[in-house]
Amino acid sequence: MSLISSTMRKLSYGVYSILAMDGQRPTGCIVNTVFQITSQPAMVAISMNKDNYTYEVIKNSGRFSVSILSEESPRKVITNLGFTSGRDHDKLTELNYTMVDGLPVLEENCCGGFTCDVVSMTDAGTHMIILAAVKEATEGNSLPPMTYRYYHEVIKGGAPKNAPTYVPEEAEKPAEKEEVKYVCSICGYVHEGDIADEPEDYKCPICGVPKSMFNKA
């Protein structure tokens, strides 16, 4: 990995579900980039890959919601929202959500959410920076928000933090057998197994880039 790539991986993020209405059908994805930009009025920016179906839906509808995942979120939330494309799959059939201000917001596993109206979009090559006004907030659970680092260290490992199998990154021992892994060059998500085995429209479950952006670890 280049020094630029490894340094970029030290930036801190959360883990968020972005939901939007594709006509009458709710859809969405997982992102790690949601940032407050201003407070008067309240505005956030999110970054989305242009290949991501949710981006198309937001471009057409001009609206989306953000659900802030909390630490206890089970892996299936990220798997359901992140591992398939909303183009050909109803991602929200297995997840509970409520409609707020005309938009779906996750009902469980998040410590808060809010609805947004798009204000402007800035082209950034493969991605689009979407600036949006925050319209309505929802209360969530009182657990700490999940950081992207926590997701990598705890959730992806499959072991809850309090389980005896949980090993913090610092103390992690090398795996006993070497397995093929591919790493997303954008966000560092680790795909277990050969990326070539995934369907052609496979996207990184976190940042939404296509499989061509993965490099063998």
Added chain:
Amino acid sequence: MSLISSTMRKLSYGVYSILAMDGQRPTGCIVNTVFQITSQPAMVAISMNKDNYTYEVIKNSGRFSVSILSEESPRKVITNLGFTSGRDHDKLTELNYTMVDGLPVLEENCCGGFTCDVVSMTDAGTHMIILAAVKEATEGNSLPPMTYRYYHEVIKGGAPKNAPTYVPEEAEKPAEKEEVKYVCSICGYVHEGDIADEPEDYKCPICGVPKSMFNKA
């Protein structure tokens, strides 16, 4: 605090030093919003208050560096860079930095850094979203990157994490005596004491907004 404000505070951030050259003079500030937007080519976005002097310098020079603060960073790094304005104060006299690619990058207390050329600026009212191409990265220490949450819970409390006086937020007891506090409405930074006692050009040490953006806690 409104539900929108309290929900916004659950978004996750890091803590970064943004440095730039004001002619021959290095200057800079502290921000919490630096996020990778693309990897091919490597680009990041940062958000800056338009009132911030470092923003003016970046607008004029088209360049800046990001130093990713690590957890062990002493409070003085944030105090030196965040608590005064670069307009009338040489902020870097007490901090060690190296020149990389024509830009100052912090030499200590960070786990990596990189230099950037501005690609575009997006107006967002009180703030500007600056999209920039990453040019050169520098190695830092191997400590974990400081999160904004860590800053609030550990650094601002003045106690190192391993000190017996350190109390995690979850277990924190109410202060024995009530003291006046003001909270930054943008980033949640807590100012101990009356904000009216600060000079007129006082800025939030984290996000750079003026004192008019603080509310009594």
